[in-house]
Amino acid sequence: MGSARLARLHGLFAAYKPPGLKWKHLRDTMELQLLKGLNAGKPPAPEQRVRFLLGPMEGSEKKELTLTATSVPTLTSHPLVCGPAFTSLKIGVGHRLDAQASGVLVFGVGQGCRLLTDMYNVHLTKDYTVRGLLGKATDDFREDGRLVEKTTYDHVTREKLDRILAMIQGSHQKALVTYSNLDLKTQEAYEMAVRGLIRPMNKSPMLITGIRCLHFAPPEFLLEVQCMHETQKQLRKLVHEIGLELKTTAVCTQVRRTRDGIFTLDDALLRTQWDLHSVLDAIQAAAPRVAAELEKSLRLELDTQQLPSPRWPWDSEGPSSALGLESDVGH
Amino acid sequence: MALSAQQIPRWFNSIKLSSFINATQLTKRCTRPGKTLLHGFSAQLPMSSDNCFLQWGFKTYRTSSLWNSSQSTNLNGQESNSTQSTLLPSVNEQSQETQKIPSFDSELSLEGLDDLPPLSPLQPVSEEEAIQIIADPPLPPVSFTLRDYVDHSETLRKLVLLVAYLRSKNFSKTDISQMVRNAPFLLNFSVERLDNRLGFFQKELELSVKKTRDLVVRLPRLLTGSLEPVKENMKVYRLELGFKRNEIQHMITRIPKMLTANKRKLTETFDYLHNVMNIPHHIIVKFPQVFNTRLFKVKERHLFLSYLGRAQYDPAKPNYISLDKLVSIPDEIFCEEIAKASVQDFEKFLKTL
Numbered sequence: 001m002g003s004a005r006l007a008r009l010h011g012l013f014a015a016y017k018p019p020g021l022k023w024k025h026l027r028d029t030m031e032l033q034l035l036k037g038l039n040a041g042k043p044p045a046p047e048q049r050v051r052f053l054l055g056p057m058e059g060s061e062k063k064e065l066t067l068t069a070t071s072v073p074t075l076t077s078h079p080l081v082c083g084p085a086f087t088s089l090k091i092g093v094g095h096r097l098d099a100q101a102s103g104v105l106v107f108g109v110g111q112g113c114r115l116l117t118d119m120y121n122v123h124l125t126k127d128y129t130v131r132g133l134l135g136k137a138t139d140d141f142r143e144d145g146r147l148v149e150k151t152t153y154d155h156v157t158r159e160k161l162d163r164i165l166a167m168i169q170g171s172h173q174k175a176l177v178t179y180s181n182l183d184l185k186t187q188e189a190y191e192m193a194v195r196g197l198i199r200p201m202n203k204s205p206m207l208i209t210g211i212r213c214l215h216f217a218p219p220e221f222l223l224e225v226q227c228m229h230e231t232q233k234q235l236r237k238l239v240h241e242i243g244l245e246l247k248t249t250a251v252c253t254q255v256r257r258t259r260d261g262i263f264t265l266d267d268a269l270l271r272t273q274w275d276l277h278s279v280l281d282a283i284q285a286a287a288p289r290v291a292a293e294l295e296k297s298l299r300l301e302l303d304t305q306q307l308p309s310p311r312w313p314w315d316s317e318g319p320s321s322a323l324g325l326e327s328d329v330g331h
Numbered sequence: 332m333a334l335s336a337q338q339i340p341r342w343f344n345s346i347k348l349s350s351f352i353n354a355t356q357l358t359k360r361c362t363r364p365g366k367t368l369l370h371g372f373s374a375q376l377p378m379s380s381d382n383c384f385l386q387w388g389f390k391t392y393r394t395s396s397l398w399n400s401s402q403s404t405n406l407n408g409q410e411s412n413s414t415q416s417t418l419l420p421s422v423n424e425q426s427q428e429t430q431k432i433p434s435f436d437s438e439l440s441l442e443g444l445d446d447l448p449p450l451s452p453l454q455p456v457s458e459e460e461a462i463q464i465i466a467d468p469p470l471p472p473v474s475f476t477l478r479d480y481v482d483h484s485e486t487l488r489k490l491v492l493l494v495a496y497l498r499s500k501n502f503s504k505t506d507i508s509q510m511v512r513n514a515p516f517l518l519n520f521s522v523e524r525l526d527n528r529l530g531f532f533q534k535e536l537e538l539s540v541k542k543t544r545d546l547v548v549r550l551p552r553l554l555t556g557s558l559e560p561v562k563e564n565m566k567v568y569r570l571e572l573g574f575k576r577n578e579i580q581h582m583i584t585r586i587p588k589m590l591t592a593n594k595r596k597l598t599e600t601f602d603y604l605h606n607v608m609n610i611p612h613h614i615i616v617k618f619p620q621v622f623n624t625r626l627f628k629v630k631e632r633h634l635f636l637s638y639l640g641r642a643q644y645d646p647a648k649p650n651y652i653s654l655d656k657l658v659s660i661p662d663e664i665f666c667e668e669i670a671k672a673s674v675q676d677f678e679k680f681l682k683t684l
Contacts, residue, residue, distance in 0.1 A: 020627070270682070
């Protein structure tokens with residue numbers, strides 16, 4: 001029973017990491033919960049073996065002890081004898097989230113850990129909502145850090161903010177092309193660049209593929225960022241730099257990942273769903289999409305090896321789905 | 332008639348023996364069994380050799396076999412090992428008298444043996460002498476209760492004293508069994524230590540005797556655990572969190588676990604309750620179970636309620652939500668009755684945090 005479920009426990013799934021929880025603790029909690037679920041099932045019926053037991057013979061008047069052949073269960077695989085059947089699981093974490101950030105965190109279980117590396121190599125973008133607060137500057141760009149400076153922000157308008165964001169996006173677009181090692185002189189590459197389908201497929205610094213302001217109510221503002229090869233600290237630094245560009249200061253109050261590759265908020269499991277049953281369902285639901293994505297990237301890689309100019313895939317569902325998601329999320 | 336162990340060697344020497352073993356073998360054989368026997372057994376002698384064989388356990392197995400096999404005297408051994416020179420003349424004296432006596436029974440007489448000096452317990456004893464030592468009636472090998480063994484075991488005596496002490500403090504039998512089941516280390520305590528611990532809790536918490544008893548029965552690991560965290564927590568409640576003594580007493584009688592709770596988690600929970608949710612002290616005291624719940628649960632539910640505009644914790648105002656309803660009820664009932672929203676809305680909200 002347990003081994004049947006263990007056989008299905010291979011693949012990728014996503015959990016929603018709440019703020020204030022370290023990613024490692026989440027991974028350990030997930031492992032514990034999965035092991036609990038696996039060990040909770042009824043153990044298989046124990047094997048029987050034939051033993052000759054001493055016992056009083058029935059039907060005889062004299063009280064004699066005779067050996068009778070009886071089938072008794074072996075206790076070698078009983079959980080009270082040798083402990084629970086499952087003691088550890090291979091669980092890997094995809095792109096990490098630091099303690100204060102929240103959002104979609106991808107896990108790989110069993111054979112899925114290999115898929116984690118493959119998904120990393122596809123270099124898909126991630127979506128974040130970043131909430132900022134004007135008027136303060138702290139040393140670690142967070143709201144609860146040590147205060148460095150306080151400024152006024154009355155002069156900040158929505159237009160100024162949008163202009164700054166467009167400037168940022170433009171500069172990062174240039175960086176995208178540079179880091180993707182693409183020869184722009186070819187026709188295919190130029191067409192792809194025009195359509196905005198270029199991104200680097202190897203290590204690069206943080207690159208923002210899209211950024212826009214969703215909500216502006218001074219001193220608070222809400223940004224939606226699509227990026228790759230980022231860390232949450234760099235996103236907070238981005239908020240700080242936006243504040244500096246606006247000739248004021250800003251700190252970041254919330255960093256929330258809404259999409260990691262193909263896993264969105266809808267796929268993420270909440271704390272109440274961190275158990276074996278929900279995880280198995282989530283793995284099953286995500287498996288075809290993961291397979292499709294990996295196959296697409298593999299096919300394109302093979303294509304690019306044949307063609308003179310590299311044809312890089314672009315996560316075309318990215319921006320539109322992110323837009324769609326943001327409108328669903330209640331604010 | 333009983334002979335003292337001191338008087339054994341004298342007439343043993345006079346027993347006629349068939350074979351003689353050399354002195355070294357004798358000393359080896361005779362001293363060791365004799366010494367063990369003398370340590371373990373009292374100085375009473377059996378009336379007959381049959382009795383002495385029956386009444387001994389495994390200890391006598393070796394000596395009885397030696398006795399049967401060797402049939403030797405420690406005459407030579409005694410002479411070489413004994414520290415008292417008066418044995419030698421006594422041997423000569425006794426040999427004439429006891430040669431007449433064929434069996435052991437009649438030889439076990441006290442006549443004419445009073446004038447001899449006593450022997451030290453470390454005196455090597457011959458096998459014949461050793462066999463004649465009587466032991467106390469031994470422990471029954473099988474018993475249904477431990478009562479038979481209490482006199483012989485220090486551990487059992489201590490346990491009896493401990494239970495007697497607890498009974499004297501008006502702990503009922505079910506109380507004691509519950510305490511021992513939840514904190515077995517209690518049995519390792521001495522009466523003094525237990526007394527100290529009970530006294531500490533009575534003084535520190537300033538509760539009545541009955542309430543202290545209830546507290547200890549509900550959470551016996553208070554007694555077995557370290558007292559430092561309890562002292563720390565009492566200080567935290569009084570000085571850092573600002574609760575009054577009667578408030579602390581009320582909370583502890585409701586939730587004894589608060590005495591051993593983690594200091595950091597306590598302060599974090601209290602900080603959120605008091606400063607973010609703006610709940611005054613007297614309401615927190617009414618619902619101490621908030622200190623027993625995980626902080627994230629309190630935070631999530633409070634944020635959801637404040638998002639919906641239903642975060643009202645003042646009993647005077649309408650739409651008041653009590654703290655125990657906030658933390659103790661499961662999610663579905665909380666969403667439907669308190670928040671008046673669906674569980675899906677709650678989940679969507681959680682994904683925006």
